[in-house]
Amino acid sequence: MEPNDIELVMMTRAARDDAAFAKLVRRHQARLRAFLRRLCGEASLADDIAQDAFLKAHGALDTFKGGGSFRSWLYAIAYREFLQIKRKEKAAMRLENALKAEATHSIASTGGPDAGMSLDLQRALATLEPLERASILLCDAAGLTNSEAAIAIDAPLGSVKTYVARAREKMRAALSVTSPSPQAETAARPGANGVLYAV
Amino acid sequence: MPSDSVEDLLKNDFDGLAEGLEKDRFAEQVLFKLTAKSRMRQGIVFFAGGLGAAFAASQFSGVVDAFSLQLAETSLNASPAFGELSHIAATLLLAGALAATVLVLRHEA
Numbered sequence: 578m579e580p581n582d583i584e585l586v587m588m589t590r591a592a593r594d595d596a597a598f599a600k601l602v603r604r605h606q607a608r609l610r611a612f613l614r615r616l617c618g619e620a621s622l623a624d625d626i627a628q629d630a631f632l633k634a635h636g637a638l639d640t641f642k643g644g645g646s647f648r649s650w651l652y653a654i655a656y657r658e659f660l661q662i663k664r665k666e667k668a669a670m671r672l673e674n675a676l677k678a679e680a681t682h683s684i685a686s687t688g689g690p691d692a693g694m695s696l697d698l699q700r701a702l703a704t705l706e707p708l709e710r711a712s713i714l715l716c717d718a719a720g721l722t723n724s725e726a727a728i729a730i731d732a733p734l735g736s737v738k739t740y741v742a743r744a745r746e747k748m749r750a751a752l753s754v755t756s757p758s759p760q761a762e763t764a765a766r767p768g769a770n771g772v773l774y775a776v
Numbered sequence: 777m778p779s780d781s782v783e784d785l786l787k788n789d790f791d792g793l794a795e796g797l798e799k800d801r802f803a804e805q806v807l808f809k810l811t812a813k814s815r816m817r818q819g820i821v822f823f824a825g826g827l828g829a830a831f832a833a834s835q836f837s838g839v840v841d842a843f844s845l846q847l848a849e850t851s852l853n854a855s856p857a858f859g860e861l862s863h864i865a866a867t868l869l870l871a872g873a874l875a876a877t878v879l880v881l882r883h884e885a
Contacts, residue, residue, distance in 0.1 A: 606797070608794045615793070632810060698786070720787075
């Protein structure tokens, strides 16, 4: 039977077992990177943040108390990294450009990190405040519980619930405004995941 | 639009993206970086161990002479194998040092 996250953390801590930590990396990397890609809208930046988060997590494993899940602790590190980078002026400009690009460029012309993401979804996500965006991505997309998301973004549980509810409302509104007309539907094709992509 | 559409859209999009990211070499790159520090430390220990071994080997005759002087003062100097005893003692000493180094290196690895 596969050891759970906490057992792997214990193994890494007890024997400096990098193989145990490697399992944690393999287990969480894809969803953490997906979360960061949707959060910052730039694949290479998201991967850099994810890499830093794993390296920091490995270095700070002794400080993991086990009160919450390893996943929420890892996402918290990644989210702090994201915020730190966002604060840096240069990176902030890159992020801003990326977010603008999300809302204005077509999937085909970017061909980059968000290729494959519905244009409507990109636009809808771009309408959200950063905390709303992070909360809805953590809870509705990445599948974290509200409590885990609260740990990850270091916000009260009640606030996270509010952010998620508000984000859903805003996205629902944005998606209903941008939902394709019958004519537009004929010019769109369904993707593998059932999302309509602009063509 | 049904109330759960936003959640479904996000989840489907996210699952599709994450599935694609499972297959690339990101994890290996992270693990390579993670072990970079210990690899460097290993390299330094190996280098220091090798340097120490080379230096010890160059001093072998000196160690043999030192053992000869020590053994000459004991009753062993009457032994027919006395000439070899100092060589054996020096070899054992160096072998002990080598074994200790190997233990350290194994722990590092």
